[in-house]
Amino acid sequence: MENANDNTLKAAVTARGAFKFDRLEDAAALPGRDGTVFIADTGKAPTAARGRPYQFDFDLSDPMRGTLEMILNGDLPDGDDIYNRDNLAAAERVLMVQEDRAATFRVPWVTGGTSRVMEYRFFDGQLRSVARVTDFGSSR
Structure with a gap:
């Protein structure tokens, strides 16, 4: 099976x-x-150390068909300003993404720094930081 x-x-x-x-x-x-879902691929070195979010659009008349689009790419060649997306929330006009830079399996050049909450606007593809995440459990 x-x-x-x-x-x-x-x-x-x-x-x-x-x-x-x-x-x-x-x-x-x-x-x-209906039929639109965003997924967070957190990334894993060496192929995608900073990860990527994707948009799935399923054909509601035939759920075995659909499209998959990478909407941001933290790695080369694009190098979008986003690191290891962890949590997602979608609204009518934006996708909110929380980063996770503290995970122990990250490569050294990605680990550390301040995790952020990012806003990705659907209408123009702009990405901006709207909040920083404080890790009270560390000395950073």
Whole structure:
């Protein structure tokens, strides 16, 4: 059975040439737009150390069909100003993204710094920091 456990499922999708995400972390549905879901790929060195958020648009008449679009790319060649997105929330006009720079598996040049809450505007693709996350458990 192909989906008996994580190993058989991974072997089955790899054999079919499925897209490989690095580390899926969170998902958020777009209110008012059935079939649109954003996912956070937190990233994993060496291929995508800073990660990427994606937009899935499913065909409601045939859920086996749809499109996948990378909307930001923290890694080269794009180098968008976003690091290891962790939590997502979608609203009519924006996607809110909380970063997680404190995870222990991060590569040294990504770990550290201040995690932020970022706002990605759908209408013009602009990304901006709207808050910083304070880690009271560390000495940073």
